[in-house]
Amino acid sequence: MSIDLEKEKQEIEKAYENMLAMSPHCKKDEETLDRVRKAFTVASDAHKDVRRKSGEPYIFHPIAVAQICGEEIGLGATSIICALLHDTVEDTDITLEDIETMFGAKEAQIIDGLTKISDVVDYNVSIQAENFRKILLTLSEDVRVILIKLADRLHNMRTLGSMKREKQLKIASETLFLYAPMAHRLGLHAIKTELEDLCLKIKEPEAYEEIVSKLEKTQEVRTRFINKFSLPIKNALEQIGMNFEVKGRPKSIYSIWNKMHSKNVPFEEVYDLFAIRIIIDTEQQNEKTDCWRAYSVVTDFYQPNIDRLRDWVSAPKANGYESLHTTVMSPTGKWVEVQIRTKRMDEIAEKGFAAHWKYKEGGKESQFDIWINQIRELLENHDADALDFIDDFKLNLYDEEIFAFTPNGDMKSLPHGASALDFAFAVHTKVGEHCLGAKVNNKLVPLSHPLKSGDQVEILTSKNQKPKEDWLTYVKTHKAKSKIKSLLKDEQRIVAEEGKLLLEKEFKRLKISYENISINELQVYFKANSSLDLYYKIAKGEINLNHLKAFEVKNGVLRPKKSIRNRVTSYFGQKTTKKEKKKDDMLVIGDNMEKLDYTLASCCNPIPGDEVFGFVTINDGIKIHKTKCPNAIQMLSNYAYRVIKARWIDQQQIAFLAGINITGIDDVGIVNTITQIISNELHVNMRSISFDSHDGVFEGVVMVYVQDTQHLDNLLDKLIKVKGVKTVSRVDG
Template identity: 60%
Template sequence: MKDLVIDLEAEKTEILKRYRALLRACKSTLQKGDKRMIRKAFDMALESHKDMRRKSGEPYIYHPIAVAQIAAEEIGLGTTSIVCALLHDVVEDTDMGLDDIEREFGKKVAKIIDGLTKISGVFDTNSSLQAENFRKMLLTLADDVRVILIKLADRLHNMRTMEFMPRDKQLKLSSETVYLYAPLAHRLGLYAIKSELEDLSMKYMERETYQLIKKKLNEKKAEREKFVRDFVEPIKKVLAGQGLHADVFGRPKSIHSIWNKMKKKSIPFEEVYDLFAIRIIIDSTPDQEKSDCWKAYSIVTDLYRPNPDRLRDWVSSPKANGYESLHTTVMGPKGQWVEVQIRTTRMNEIAEKGFAAHWKYKESSTDSGLDQWVQKVREMLKNPDTNALDFIDDFKMNLFSDEIFIFTPKGALIQLPLNATALDFAFEIHTDVGASCIGAKVNHKLVPLSYKLQNGDQVEVITSSKQSPKEDWLNFVVTAKAKAKIKSALKEEKRKVAEDGKEILERKLKSLKITYNSDNLHKLSYYFKLSSTQDLFYNVARGLIDMKDLKEYQATEKIIENKPQDKIEADQVQSLLRSVKTKDSDILLIGEDMQKIDYKLANCCNPIPGDDVFGFVTVGDGIKIHRTNCPNAAKLMANYGYRIVKARWTNQQELAFLTGLRIRGIDDVGLINKLTTVISNDFKVNMRSITVDSDNGIFEGSIMVYVNDTQHLEDLVKKLKQVRGVTSVERFDSVIEKAS
């Protein structure tokens, strides 16, 4: 790291500049004596943090000033909260005690600082998110909701300035933020902060997707702005004509909400049409608010055709967090659905600043939903027997409809897809745990392996050394990881059993004086209508083919031998293909439904999902999947046309496929470290092998990696090409295989 050059005078000037900006932000709420109290808190924070710096190298005092400014400007909190925000790290990071705080600022400030100090350790670097810690954080609501609001301001500033943190810390903070802080901001009505927290989390957790959506939004910005101008102009004219003073504008949807829609509907960015919403903010009096909102609604729906199923009336029945607004969706001039949100200035302030604005307008508001919600939390917390996990549902933690969050007994957080079972959870913990799982305790109650988990469940896996994966497990697990591990275990188990069957069959054929060779094994497989010799060995080991069956085969052997060899093989191939193809198609589907089909991915070309592929029926090794541009493809198709089957991939998720990359370029110090960092850290891709040779400053290397599909591979190649010194990255095939 480069040495920091510090200009103390410039820093002092900047600190004062930021402090004055803070005072301007809270000017409207300041009363007599408030400014003096804020100055005292600022001086104490400045002295306490004088020798401390952030990861960026900036003076630490920048952080508490920024948190105080967010509390004042973006949440609308008053003097007490601003003082607490300035002092929120003083007790934890310095020798200053709560007694000192109380002596200088009184009991109320000391109590809030105490609450902030207690929850600062909730997510320490050595622990995962725990339900009990979630409960601990909410306990502060029972005392003073400002603790949570200041904590949200603290988290928002940390997220805004996270680029200097190590990658693992970025991911940890982002995960906590999207799981706990963003939903909490939503529940408290802080929609702008909630959206920013989600976007910032995504920026670090889904970096490429975030940048891609951001880039595409910028590309169409001018086009969207023109559409909004054309859309709102008629509305503005009619509103003014009817004496309604209103601000009408377009508001872009957050990147996170766009990504959520893309995931939920499985559509690309280009098919997300509601990239913005129109807001109408009416300047109204308390007694005219409702009628003015409905007047504006009438004007909008006279100009544009509404979708009657998309009207949301939170003016008559506000949300529990105080949110009031009329939402409708109308057909725009170009046949595009547009969301329109109608609210008054008061309603908008509550929508933007949530809880704090709610209290400001409390006397004139008839809504008490937010008060009831806070009261409910307090009542729940008074009960010492209440399970901390019971809070999860009340806070609607499942932001993503297709994801749930599950806790281990020690409080670690595991993310799974919707409808995941106890067995999926076990495999997510570890392959061996999943393979030996016999049941689970969900929230301390015994449940079967197939039990569908709910968001916030705490799961303890029960295992037995006598357990092994069963084929029927594939009927209820949903994660790709669990399915892949079960299939792999079943194949391995079948292989072991088949090995025993091979020895048994060899002995039995010897006693019947039948030569043990590949030709006779092939004939036996055909006779018993089996797709491979492995199935033959397996059935012998399981006792499904006994000596009596073999004698019956022997009696018909001569008839079989009279058939042409090619004809026998063609018949057997057709029989096999009929058993593996789908009913309405002549195409072999590779993927989710392949657990009962004996197939392998050919080593000669290492196909991965996204490649054009075909199946080749081997004599004793099931079906091999090859790429259509495989070096062996032409030979196989020319000589064994009847053994070729059309094939394509089904949806693959999280399964790993081996492929090779050849990398060339100019040799550089630390090159291998840079390449492995991209592969292992940035892409979380497992490597099987890496070899790099260097000659006269030029290097050539080959890397065998496990990827999910062609898109995953293309993204990896693109990233590797950006490494300094790398001139080319190409996928390569493995060895030429013999047809069998």
């Protein structure tokens, strides 16, 4: 098919002009427009012979990323220039020096942060986590790196349809694991919501379509309900002379799915499907008073649920979010969530970072600045393993916050569930390091004591106190966790030096030169996580050096004996041995779709018909997981290089174990009816059955042997029709 290049050129130009028009914070003076046009020309020339998987010219991608930066995040000309050029250094002949010469040092620095890491592959760390960590390191220099990276990721997610299924799953998992939490933390609510919805569309297409369909069907009813509910509030607010607007707040598809999934409730019972937002137009000095006045009006008409009152106006969230939330009962018996905020608060909640600078008061440190400083503190700990770093970073992203006070009245913001030890580290690293205990509201408590909002905390210290391993189980904040790990590692290094000397002595006794030893092979054999861990365990006596006789010396080099060689060579980055499986194999694996040895993961119990992938483990060969497995997001995002394709082939009559959870009204003979259907009607074998009944309600779990998902679905359909049965669902794991 011939391509009309002239038409394409016009479409590219049109996309560029539209991007500029939709970027309100990009100055439109002649000099700025010339610089942006120059960036567009350089990027167009650099990518001129490249097309995306969808077949369109590659330049459409940088233009779209630039438009997201300008229109949806509210960034200015520098970010738009960098977005247009963000792939040039990695994918074309243009160098960072060229960028600096043409545009300046700041642009070169941002693009350096954006350039993907493609030539360094270390199989012993997570590539994605390390990549992300390096992006974060640039945060201390310029936060725009991450904002442009998020725009890049959002456009990739919007155009994921042309990718292969396994690639889609990896990118979606990585997005849920890293980028959606990052958007949340930067206060980019709209982008975070869209990223989560797009991930759900990829990972759970049926659930996504079902929720979309139900939202469309109930749209009219919800609109009518919200209008009727809002009317008395609007009238009362007008009477007291407030400038405001009331709008229905759309609930994100992902958050509905999450509530249905985590609380095990149907779509109809997700209470905040009904939600309104009251946005008040008022002066900044009157904001708090006016928000509470509006709250008073709402609660004059509707009874509030006191447990669900959230006051982020008096104490904003760490990402700068300010709003007053309450949940009230409507006359028709439905709970309605009401959010009350000002225009300024609404803009910050939706746009995040860019809006902060617009509303920043002279010299006052915003919540966003405080957060950036916390990240910088975390980044100082360069020794942390990349995955630990990401876990620490994400620790309190989604948590609600509490506020505790020092004896002098200084307020510390901590995640919900934080302990006295978290508070100690929040005061100062040295205070945390030497913390003995604490007094909460003048009462002595242990280090693990969970704090509540409003607690006054006095930390007790001793110079002789040192961090202990179990401290990691007491803390929730990334600052405390990373500092404790760092301090323990320092201690571990000192002990490990002794272990290394012991190992060297043993090798001297065996007349083996230390240079000829493969420490990796020893690590895997002794199940140590690193060389430091290996030496530490030797020093502590946890590793018996007599076990070295499982190795042999050939030509002065230490090698595992043949009997254990297969086990040792299965660590990251080395191929697992491939054996032909017996004829009744149900699964084919890898790009060549071969029949390899595998085991089914116990965390999700996949059965034929489930969408699955293979995961190469360190010691247990290939494990098969469902793509819906609770651990899939972490595996697909962090260890993409250890994930291999897998799919079921023509099924044979092999039985797989699956669990069914059943709840309902306790009635005479109901358990007998259920077991009759399972064993007699559908001829399904049961391995175990357990039922518990209390207060007229029963819950039971039946473990059955089925051939595939269709066989299981037939069984679930039969059981839900039994009189008295309320819910039937598959149990994972």
